[in-house]
Amino acid sequence: MRMVIDAEGVFDGTGPKLALGVLRYRSDDVVAVVDSAHAGRNAREITGDPRVPAVPVVDDLDAALRYGPDTFVVGISPMQSTLPAGLRERIRAALEAKLDVVCGLHHQLGDDPELAAVADLAGRRIWDLRRPPEQDVQVGTGGLTHRPGSHTVLAVGSDCNAGKMTTMVELDREAGRRGLSSGFVATGQTGILVAGDGVPADHVVADFLPTLMHQHVCAATAEHDLVFVExxxxxxxxxxxxxxxxxxxxxxxDALVLCHIAGARDLGHLPLALPPLSEVVAMNEAAATWGGGPAARVVAISLNTGHLSASAAADAIAAVTDETGLPAVDVFRSGPAALLDAVLAAR
Structure with missing residues (x-):
């Protein structure tokens, strides 16, 4: 793919999760970002992230077409079920320009009569990242264990947007660098685009989600010794x-990694206090055993300290380690090596 990412109006340094995830983990595939407010600059400069490529940020799709994209990625992530104002027109223009469209919104573009018709006429593909896999699922099939010798690690969080996908991708890549047999199972739109497939957990019928996840994890453990689940x-x-x-x-x-934003005291979307991290650890460990599951323990904390200075981040990491008795790591500041060491030691 040669992707242009639509981040109109939101590419302000932190930006939408999907846009940043693609820029970090599929950097070779991105040729431009659309955001008229920051046109003339480049993505690395705006984000301040050395892992983000220095691709141009341009005014609109017409400007992006000069870089030869073949895919238009909807990079925004609004908290709504309908298409935001202006986005429908931009998607239509991309299809008419003979670009495939990738979208992770709740609105399924492939089921939208107007946009599906435009895609058919243009001979282009729509990839709805949140479309559940088409496979037979029956509640209650399968067991609660995986291939003997395999080890499944799930990221859990104290809140949304705490770095669960990033942590699992970084762990999988670190395991690969060490020559270990490792796989990543994506459960959200950004992870699915990075990995190429996965289970959009928030679009699966609730009754079927546990069984569908079990099927996908078992398939992954059949091929890999270590499986990291977003x-x-x-x-x-x-x-x-x-x-x-x-x-x-x-x-x-078999094990959990807890993701947390350093210093957070309230939920990001609600004025509700976060429990102490020790309580978050305990509730996840307890819930893992309900219904006969394995006694999975939180083996480490993945701490997001990107908003802190280096010294404040070091203090935050030390404080979390003191509070929980668990190793704490910011995978962006120091890399994922120490986090993987904790996973392997617990195994």
């Missing part, structure tokens, strides 16, 4: 805890 949301988040619990039960993990 988590979603948090058990302590009243809006999204159902998805978190479905993943926890369906993956039947």
């Amino acid at each position: 988590g979603q949301a948090a058990l302590n988040h009243p809006w999204y805890s159902g998805v978190s619990l479905g993943l926890l039960h369906g993956t039947a993990p």
